[in-house]
Amino acid sequence: MTNPTADLDADTKPRRRPRRSAEQNRAEILKAATAEFATHGFAGARIDRIVKKAGSNPRMIYEQFGSKSALYVATLESALGALRTEELTLDLMHLDPLEGLLKLFDFMNGHFERNGHLVSLLRAENMLKARHIRKSARIREMSSPVLTMTKRLLARGVAEGRLAADIDPLRLYVLIAALSQFHLANTHTLSSEFEADLSAPEWRAARRADARKMLAAYLEKT
Amino acid sequence: MTNPTADLDADTKPRRRPRRSAEQNRAEILKAATAEFATHGFAGARIDRIVKKAGSNPRMIYEQFGSKSALYVATLESALGALRTEELTLDLMHLDPLEGLLKLFDFMNGHFERNGHLVSLLRAENMLKARHIRKSARIREMSSPVLTMTKRLLARGVAEGRLAADIDPLRLYVLIAALSQFHLANTHTLSSEFEADLSAPEWRAARRADARKMLAAYLEKT
Amino acid sequence: MTNPTADLDADTKPRRRPRRSAEQNRAEILKAATAEFATHGFAGARIDRIVKKAGSNPRMIYEQFGSKSALYVATLESALGALRTEELTLDLMHLDPLEGLLKLFDFMNGHFERNGHLVSLLRAENMLKARHIRKSARIREMSSPVLTMTKRLLARGVAEGRLAADIDPLRLYVLIAALSQFHLANTHTLSSEFEADLSAPEWRAARRADARKMLAAYLEKT
Amino acid sequence: MTNPTADLDADTKPRRRPRRSAEQNRAEILKAATAEFATHGFAGARIDRIVKKAGSNPRMIYEQFGSKSALYVATLESALGALRTEELTLDLMHLDPLEGLLKLFDFMNGHFERNGHLVSLLRAENMLKARHIRKSARIREMSSPVLTMTKRLLARGVAEGRLAADIDPLRLYVLIAALSQFHLANTHTLSSEFEADLSAPEWRAARRADARKMLAAYLEKT
DNA sequence: AATGAATGAGAGTTCATTCAT
DNA sequence: CATGAATGAACTCTCATTCAT
Numbered sequence: 051m052t053n054p055t056a057d058l059d060a061d062t063k064p065r066r067r068p069r070r071s072a073e074q075n076r077a078e079i080l081k082a083a084t085a086e087f088a089t090h091g092f093a094g095a096r097i098d099r100i101v102k103k104a105g106s107n108p109r110m111i112y113e114q115f116g117s118k119s120a121l122y123v124a125t126l127e128s129a130l131g132a133l134r135t136e137e138l139t140l141d142l143m144h145l146d147p148l149e150g151l152l153k154l155f156d157f158m159n160g161h162f163e164r165n166g167h168l169v170s171l172l173r174a175e176n177m178l179k180a181r182h183i184r185k186s187a188r189i190r191e192m193s194s195p196v197l198t199m200t201k202r203l204l205a206r207g208v209a210e211g212r213l214a215a216d217i218d219p220l221r222l223y224v225l226i227a228a229l230s231q232f233h234l235a236n237t238h239t240l241s242s243e244f245e246a247d248l249s250a251p252e253w254r255a256a257r258r259a260d261a262r263k264m265l266a267a268y269l270e271k272t
Numbered sequence: 273m274t275n276p277t278a279d280l281d282a283d284t285k286p287r288r289r290p291r292r293s294a295e296q297n298r299a300e301i302l303k304a305a306t307a308e309f310a311t312h313g314f315a316g317a318r319i320d321r322i323v324k325k326a327g328s329n330p331r332m333i334y335e336q337f338g339s340k341s342a343l344y345v346a347t348l349e350s351a352l353g354a355l356r357t358e359e360l361t362l363d364l365m366h367l368d369p370l371e372g373l374l375k376l377f378d379f380m381n382g383h384f385e386r387n388g389h390l391v392s393l394l395r396a397e398n399m400l401k402a403r404h405i406r407k408s409a410r411i412r413e414m415s416s417p418v419l420t421m422t423k424r425l426l427a428r429g430v431a432e433g434r435l436a437a438d439i440d441p442l443r444l445y446v447l448i449a450a451l452s453q454f455h456l457a458n459t460h461t462l463s464s465e466f467e468a469d470l471s472a473p474e475w476r477a478a479r480r481a482d483a484r485k486m487l488a489a490y491l492e493k494t
Numbered sequence: 495m496t497n498p499t500a501d502l503d504a505d506t507k508p509r510r511r512p513r514r515s516a517e518q519n520r521a522e523i524l525k526a527a528t529a530e531f532a533t534h535g536f537a538g539a540r541i542d543r544i545v546k547k548a549g550s551n552p553r554m555i556y557e558q559f560g561s562k563s564a565l566y567v568a569t570l571e572s573a574l575g576a577l578r579t580e581e582l583t584l585d586l587m588h589l590d591p592l593e594g595l596l597k598l599f600d601f602m603n604g605h606f607e608r609n610g611h612l613v614s615l616l617r618a619e620n621m622l623k624a625r626h627i628r629k630s631a632r633i634r635e636m637s638s639p640v641l642t643m644t645k646r647l648l649a650r651g652v653a654e655g656r657l658a659a660d661i662d663p664l665r666l667y668v669l670i671a672a673l674s675q676f677h678l679a680n681t682h683t684l685s686s687e688f689e690a691d692l693s694a695p696e697w698r699a700a701r702r703a704d705a706r707k708m709l710a711a712y713l714e715k716t
Numbered sequence: 717m718t719n720p721t722a723d724l725d726a727d728t729k730p731r732r733r734p735r736r737s738a739e740q741n742r743a744e745i746l747k748a749a750t751a752e753f754a755t756h757g758f759a760g761a762r763i764d765r766i767v768k769k770a771g772s773n774p775r776m777i778y779e780q781f782g783s784k785s786a787l788y789v790a791t792l793e794s795a796l797g798a799l800r801t802e803e804l805t806l807d808l809m810h811l812d813p814l815e816g817l818l819k820l821f822d823f824m825n826g827h828f829e830r831n832g833h834l835v836s837l838l839r840a841e842n843m844l845k846a847r848h849i850r851k852s853a854r855i856r857e858m859s860s861p862v863l864t865m866t867k868r869l870l871a872r873g874v875a876e877g878r879l880a881a882d883i884d885p886l887r888l889y890v891l892i893a894a895l896s897q898f899h900l901a902n903t904h905t906l907s908s909e910f911e912a913d914l915s916a917p918e919w920r921a922a923r924r925a926d927a928r929k930m931l932a933a934y935l936e937k938t
Numbered sequence: 939a940a941t942g943a944a945t946g947a948g949a950g951t952t953c954a955t956t957c958a959t
Numbered sequence: 960c961a962t963g964a965a966t967g968a969a970c971t972c973t974c975a976t977t978c979a980t
Contacts, residue, residue: 072943091399094315097971107945112972172461173395177313180460194465220466221482227462228454233446235457238402239394240449243416244442260443267489294960319954329962330955340954516939535843537760541975551941552976562975616905617839621757624904638909664910665926671906672898677890679901682846683838684893687860688886704887711933738964763950773966778951 076114078104083111084125088170092122092178123182126175127189129168134192136161142199147207148269151226154199155265158230159258169234197223213269225268229261298336300326306347310392314344314400345404348397349411351390356414358383364421369429370491373448376421377487380452381480391456419445435491447490451483520558522548528569532614536566536622567626570619571633573612578636580605586643591651592713595670598643599709602674603702613678641667651713658715669712673705742780744770749777750791754836758788758844789848792841793855795834800858802827808865813873814935817892820865821931824896825924835900863889879935891934895927 082103086095097118101108115121140157142150162169175183183189200219207213233240233248241248248254304325308317319340323330337343362379364372384391397405405411422441429435455462455470463470470476526547530539541562545552559565584601586594606613619627627633644663651657677684677692685692692698748769752761763784767774781787806823808816828835841849849855866885873879899906899914907914914920 075943091313091315093313094399096969098969108972109946109974110944113943118971170399172458173399176458176460177316177392177395177399180464183461184464197466218478218482220468221479224455224462224470224479225451225482225486227458228450229447231458232450232454236394236398236449236453238398239405240446242402242406244419246442248446256440257443257446260439260447264447264486264490267492268486297961318952323963331957331962332960334955335961519940535757535759537757538843540973553941553978554939556976557940614843616902617843620902620904621760621836621839621843622904624908627905628908641910662922662926664912665923668899668906668914668923669895669926669930671902672894673891675902676894676898680838680842680893680897682842683849684890686846686850688863690886692890700884701887701890704884704891708891708930708934712930741964762948764948774951775953775967776965779964784950 072114075104075106075110079106079111079114079121080124080128082106083121084129084167084171087122087125087174088167091174092118095122119182123186126171126182127186129165129171130183130189131192132165133161133168134194137194137196140196140199142203145203147203147210147213148266150203151200151207151222151269152262152266154196154203155226155230155262156258158196158226159261162231162234163254166234169231172231173235200226207269217269226265229265233257294336297326297328297332301328301333301336301343302346302350304328305343306351306389306393309344309347309396310389313396314340317344341404345408348393348404349408351387351393352405352411353414354387355383355390356416359416359418362418362421364425367425369425369432369435370488372425373422373429373444373491374484374488376418376425377448377452377484378480380418380448381483384453384456385476388456391453394453395457422448429491439491448487451487455479516558519548519550519554523550523555523558523565524568524572526550527565528573528611528615531566531569531618532611535618536562539566563626567630570615570626571630573609573615574627574633575636576609577605577612578638581638581640584640584643586647589647591647591654591657592710594647595644595651595666595713596706596710598640598647599670599674599706600702602640602670603705606675606678607698610678613675616675617679644670656715657713661713670709673709677701738780741770741772741776745772745777745780745787746790746794748772749787750795750833750837753788753791753840754833757840758784761788785848789852792837792848793852795831795837796855797858798831799827799834800860803860803862806862806865808869811869813869813876813879814932816869817866817873817888817935818928818932820862820869821892821896821928822924824862824892825927828897828900829920832900835897838897839901866892873935883935892931895931899923 079100082100083095085103086100090096095118097108097111100121101111111121115124136157140154142153145153175181197219200223204213204217204219204222208215233254237248240246246253248257301322304322305317307325308322312318317340319330319333322343323333333343337346358379362376364375367375397403419441422445426435426439426441426444430437430439455476459470462468468475470479523544526544527539529547530544534540539562541552541555544565545555555565559568580601584598586597589597619625641663644667648657648661648663648666652659652661677698681692684690690697692701745766748766749761751769752766756762761784763774763777766787767777777787781790802823806820808819811819841847863885866889870879870883870885870888874881899920903914906912912919914923
């Protein structure tokens with residue numbers, strides 16, 4: 051007998067499930083949907099699987115979000131919102147410019163490694179030509195503070211004569227993003243091609259160190 | 273016989289298109305499928321659209337390829353095969369090691385910029401956890417010669433005392449790939465986020481020059 | 495005073511609407527449901543819309559009526575009940591037979607023109623093969639007094655030699671009903687077909703006069 | 717040879733169903749849909765039932781018609797088209813005006829009695845406020861020739877001094893339609909209310925005779 | 939007494955795939 | 960060899976109804 055107190059327990063009646071608040075339900079659905087869209091993309095995602103994973107039912111999704119598309123946008127908003135929130139806690143401006151930019155890389159690399167679903171959602175969104183990101187007012191409002199940080203650190207570094215001049219902030223940002231994300235977005239094909247496990251922590255750590263060196267070598271005035 | 277002149281007048285029935293060879297049909301379907309899978313991913317791709325674009329009919333696809341999955345694999349094989357074929361024409365070994373590695377970057381960057389559908393197919397395949405690449409014998413056989421090239425150039429450069437030691441060839445390859453592909457795979461989200469057109473030729477040229485500098489700075493012994 | 499504390503703490507909990515009696519609630523729901531069933535029929539009617547229109551909530555409907563079907567039957571009972579009630583106030587027996595039958599037509603025509611939802615509910619009920627009317631004890635009990643009135647007026651008119659003999663009361667009743675209702679039940683298709691507005695008061699008045707003439711011509715002994 | 721009896725009994729293999737032409741299929745679907753929409757109205761009609769009745773499958777409906785709405789419109793177009801086609805074969809103009817108008821009534825009464833589904837479709841369409849009839853170009857183009865016939869017969873009858881003057885053709889048409897259709901559209905509620913079978917052929921014949929008399933009495937100059 | 943979130947069966951519609959011609 | 964009509968399972972979304980508060 052696995053649970054001898056079952057008889058005493060008030061839950062002998064088969065209740066469908068304990069009632070949760072609308073908020074809780076919304077959160078559960080969003081979580082399940084994030085995993086589903088990250089794993090299968092928009093077209094491959096299945097409402098039924100989300101429902102099951104969230105312990106909810108199809109009607110609730112449509113009550114709370116309105117449509118599969120809207121739910122997908124909500125996962126994007128949520129994942130990008132979390133990134134923006136963390137970005138705002140970065141305190142790089144008091145640092146040495148080179149150190150600041152390397153910390154920025156560390157942050158981005160770390161955030162994406164910790165949040166694989168964000169990488170996957172961005173992949174899915176690029177497959178859809180960023181259609182939804184472009185339409186979401188909430189996402190457009192949450193513009194990243196990182197480009198500005200990059201700009202300021204670069205300017206200070208150049209002014210202090212310690213960083214190479216003529217580096218465009220946006221292009222630098224894209225290079226940093228490339229060094230932070232590419233290996234994550236392409237883990238599977240690369241691991242397969244080279245018969246190595248690129249998701250292993252050691253591999254990632256070594257690669258991060260290399261990328262950091264590459265970035266430093268580029269930035270430092272020579 | 274209802275129509276005794278049928279033999280004399282073969283075209284009374286309106287045929288929509290001139291009869292093509294099986295080879296031609298296969299090629300048309302593959303081309304249409306490549307575009308479709310690149311644009312919509314595996315789950316989002318529609319057999320009907322491929323049929324229409326190829327001017328063919330559903331039965332032909334199943335005759336020639338067997339299933340949607342098999343057709344998808346064929347597009348991957350075809351696009352990766354073209355890459356491998358071009359790679360084999362690379363003649364880097366007679367070059368100076370640094371120059372050779374930079375040429376390798378130029379090649380990769382160029383190939384991916386010219387073959388956007390390959391970038392998209394790799395994105396789709398990563399979404400599917402490289403399931404098909406791993407299963408395709410043909411793809412596993414076509415292993416890239418590039419890692420070996422990288423290894424040799426690196427070794428020679430180190431031996432000649434001109435390149436930094438302690439650089440792992442595979443990790444270097446992944447860094448080069450990152451600098452070659454990331455901006456292409458993420459054009460849409462980046463363009464949207466920064467309200468810039470990252471697909472513009474000028475933007476791409478400037479970014480490539482930056483990436484090249486970054487790579488050179490990293491490789492050169494300091 | 496029903497609630498001595500009402501003055502002290504009437505509104506701590508934010509109630510959206512003043513509390514209504516069960517009776518009031520029932521009446522509001524019935525009104526909203528009548529409109530909904532008349533507009534959309536049984537299958538097309540939506541509980542949610544009724545709830546919203548009535549300013550109530552779904553549970554109340556099931557508390558008060560039991561089911562969508564039962565609510566639908568209640569609207570039928572209510573609308574037919576109103577008709578029967580008005581019929582009982584008709585005082586035709588002291589009139590000249592022809593005049594009495596014309597007054598009966600006037601009444602029916604008027605009642606249906608004033609109560610469009612009754613016409614619509616009868617349409618909906620015929621679509622359902624009168625399934626509910628047949629099952630409702632209340633409706634079967636409220637048998638119309640009109641057929642009896644028709645019978646008596648006809649009999650007197652024939653006896654007095656002023657109305658045509660051999661007119662069957664039920665068939666006469668159906669003819670009168672046709673002249674009273676058809677143009678209302680078919681306003682939309684007829685208006686569309688003939689590009690005229692058959693719901694305009696003038697059109698209705700002219701048609702009523704014609705129908706009255708037709709009825710009189712038929713009834714009068716020739 | 718795997719099956720030596722194949723030649724003798726071609727149907728031993730469980731074939732899903734003999735292949736029909738697209739035309740035939742379309743016709744089967746339309747027939748089944750007409751019955752379904754007539755019986756249940758638009759909202760109450762079920763695609764699955766139509767599919768089953770037509771021995772077809774859901775995809776075919778959407779291939780051939782596009783949507784439930786479009787299929788519904790097609791049934792309306794078909795049923796009204798049949799009416800218009802029969803109307804065009806009416807040859808009333810050589811008749812005596814009164815006789816012509818009575819023949820017109822006979823035709824309408826007969827057509828509706830023979831085509832109960834048309835009555836039901838018109839009922840369904842009025843429930844939807846003639847939304848679809850108004851939008852269908854095909855239906856608007858098939859305007860009825862009957863109003864013109866009515867107009868001409870009336871005019872001739874008045875000119876010859878044999879029919880009552882001051883009768884509006886459109887209103888006359890609506891009265892004739894009422895006498896032709898009302899008892900059919902309301903058979904169920906009337907039968908239930910009066911505990912009589914208004915669908916019995918004898919009842920219908922008697923009623924038709926009455927309606928004819930009523931019409932004649934109205935038209936004849938007195 | 940009153941609420942509205944939650945339910946899951948079932949709606950219309952689309953899909954990859956196959957069959958008869 | 961080539962066609963495209965036919966298939967039915969599975970998809971997204973909606974509904975009348977009930978439960979926990």
